[in-house]
Amino acid sequence: MRHPIEPPPTPWELPSREQLAALAGEDDLVAVGADLAPGTLLAAYRRGLFPMPEPPRLRLRARAEQATVGWWCPAYRGVLRLDGLRVSRSLRRSVRDFEIRVDTAFEEVVEACGDPRRPGAWIDGGIREAYGELHRLGWAHSVEAWRDGVLAGGLYGVAIGGLFAGESMFHRVRDASKVALVGLVDGLSDARAGDRLIDVQWATPHLERLGVEEITRRDYVERLPALLAVPLPPVFVHPPVGG
Incomplete structure (x- = not known):
């Protein structure tokens, strides 16, 4: 029996748990960008984040056609x-x-x-x-x-x-x-x-x-x-x- 394999760490700076805990308001989408590499995903889950595509209505005009990763940490x-x-x-x-x-x-x-x-x-x-x-x-x-x-x-x-x-x-x-x-x-x-x-x-x-x-x-x-x-x-x- 084998345990999960730890991938290389993410190069991206994601919000910390302390930063997320201190967030005020009820916005669930807290960050955009980065990638979906294994190290990034695991770092995100360990902080309380999960990925979903950024809603089109929230995308900037310059990247309106580009599917951007959104990082979510629901207020509730x-x-x-x-x-x-x-x-x-x-x-x-x-x-x-x-x-x-x-x-x-x-x-x-x-x-x-x-x-x-x-x-x-x-x-x-x-x-x-x-x-x-x-x-x-x-x-x-x-x-x-x-x-x-x-x-x-x-x-x-x-x-x-x-x-x-x-x-x-x-x-x-x-x-x-x-x-x-x-x-x-x-x-x-x-x-x-x-x-x-x-x-x-x-x-x-x-x-x-x-x-x-x-x-x-x-x-x-x-x-x-x-x-x-x-x-x-x-x-x-x-x-x-x-x-």
């Missing part, structure tokens, strides 16, 4: 505590209809999450390539719900210590993405380890029904050092693809 962060997941009776029944697998179809999960037909689709080729490289290094993971040998839904994100930074989820069969989330919580739960947390970026009514809550930007970034010091869950400690 959606998080799921492992003991806060709400599993309804119907969802509990659905869990029995699926098989949970980890990292057996990472690229297919990311591609499904990035389907351009989905409302608000934002996952482009650059994002897919960047997270594919993180996956090969052992940092990005997929949790998949399979039924009758067919991928029915799933989610992907980045695992660093006790933090799982969720990026996106999808379903092709009713409840499949919820079942994948249940599988993620089960995989992260380990009484021998310290506290763990799932970051879902923003709380939506759908996620709130599953137990997601909001905490302030300051609370989130101040919790990161303790979370990052927690051992990586065994479910994510395995040879990188091709290893």
Whole structure:
């Protein structure tokens, strides 16, 4: 069994956790630029940032046609505590209809999450390539719900210590993405380890029904050092693809 491989450090100067904690106001987009190299992505997550394309309406005229990386740290962060997941009776029944697998179809999960037909689709080729490289290094993971040998839904994100930074989820069969989330919580739960947390970026009514809550930007970034010091869950400690 192998742990994730640390890439070369980022050459970019990203906002520090202290700077992010001190931010006033409710702007969620806090920086633009840099790149999506593995070292940059990991440095960002360790500070409380995650990347999404900068909205076109916010781009400068001089680069209006250029897709620019935006770095986000929401004023109110959606998080799921492992003991806060709400599993309804119907969802509990659905869990029995699926098989949970980890990292057996990472690229297919990311591609499904990035389907351009989905409302608000934002996952482009650059994002897919960047997270594919993180996956090969052992940092990005997929949790998949399979039924009758067919991928029915799933989610992907980045695992660093006790933090799982969720990026996106999808379903092709009713409840499949919820079942994948249940599988993620089960995989992260380990009484021998310290506290763990799932970051879902923003709380939506759908996620709130599953137990997601909001905490302030300051609370989130101040919790990161303790979370990052927690051992990586065994479910994510395995040879990188091709290893």
